[in-house]
Amino acid sequence: MEFLLNSKSQKFDMIIIDTVDSKRFSKFFVNLSQSLPTTLMNHYKNGIASELYSIKNSTYALPLYIEYNMLYSNQDLLNKYNLDIPKTWDELFDIAKLIVTEEKNLINENDVIESHANIDLEIFVKIAKILDINVRYVGEEPNSIVTGIYNKIMETKLPNFGINCIIVPRKNEKSGEIISASNVRKLIKEENFDIIKEIVPESTYKYLISQEAKPIIEKIKQIEDVVHY
Numbered sequence: 001m002e003f004l005l006n007s008k009s010q011k012f013d014m015i016i017i018d019t020v021d022s023k024r025f026s027k028f029f030v031n032l033s034q035s036l037p038t039t040l041m042n043h044y045k046n047g048i049a050s051e052l053y054s055i056k057n058s059t060y061a062l063p064l065y066i067e068y069n070m071l072y073s074n075q076d077l078l079n080k081y082n083l084d085i086p087k088t089w090d091e092l093f094d095i096a097k098l099i100v101t102e103e104k105n106l107i108n109e110n111d112v113i114e115s116h117a118n119i120d121l122e123i124f125v126k127i128a129k130i131l132d133i134n135v136r137y138v139g140e141e142p143n144s145i146v147t148g149i150y151n152k153i154m155e156t157k158l159p160n161f162g163i164n165c166i167i168v169p170r171k172n173e174k175s176g177e178i179i180s181a182s183n184v185r186k187l188i189k190e191e192n193f194d195i196i197k198e199i200v201p202e203s204t205y206k207y208l209i210s211q212e213a214k215p216i217i218e219k220i221k222q223i224e225d226v227v228h229y
Helices: 002-006 038-044 048-053 075-080 088-104 109-129 145-161 181-189 195-199 202-209 211-222
Strands: 136-137 164-168
Touching: 038 048, 075 088, 088 164, 109 145, 136 145, 145 164, 181 195, 195 202, 202 211
Parallel strands: 136 164
Antiparallel strands: none
């Protein structure tokens, strides 16, 4: 932005900047106090506008709009758990934690995954129609519940739209290990690089045992569950 303003480019008729940058870029702006009617500028003499856009009693910017943040409550949920509107931050945190915990217990995770999969499928079908796609190949992932649900839904529903869904089986190495990102992360966590060498490309293996990969390896080792859900 500063480069653009310094160049005095005539390419743009209007530039919108963030409020916090108004004073920073004021040296490039016209003094509006000298250019606009006093009756108009008087509307911005007091309050937040004067604090943000004025420098030494001169105004160099005006807000397009001003937003106000506020907290609000879900009275239905408060009534459901016989709770009152919180009056302190501690009460807010305690009540939020209680409600979130209780509501999570009522949710079937598979239902949530299925709903997301159906939304994704609707979008894909529209794209496929435009691009005349009639086959979709997806990789099998026996270690992932999410991918398994997605694949099952695609296999069932895509034919209804004239699209064949082909699930490509995961490759198994002689060790019996399935080649997948989740499995590689699991093997890294177990420091089992001998098997990793068998199931990943040579270039990947060389990277994983290099000094450059050490920070990533350490991060993976610190993660409790490295298998994609």
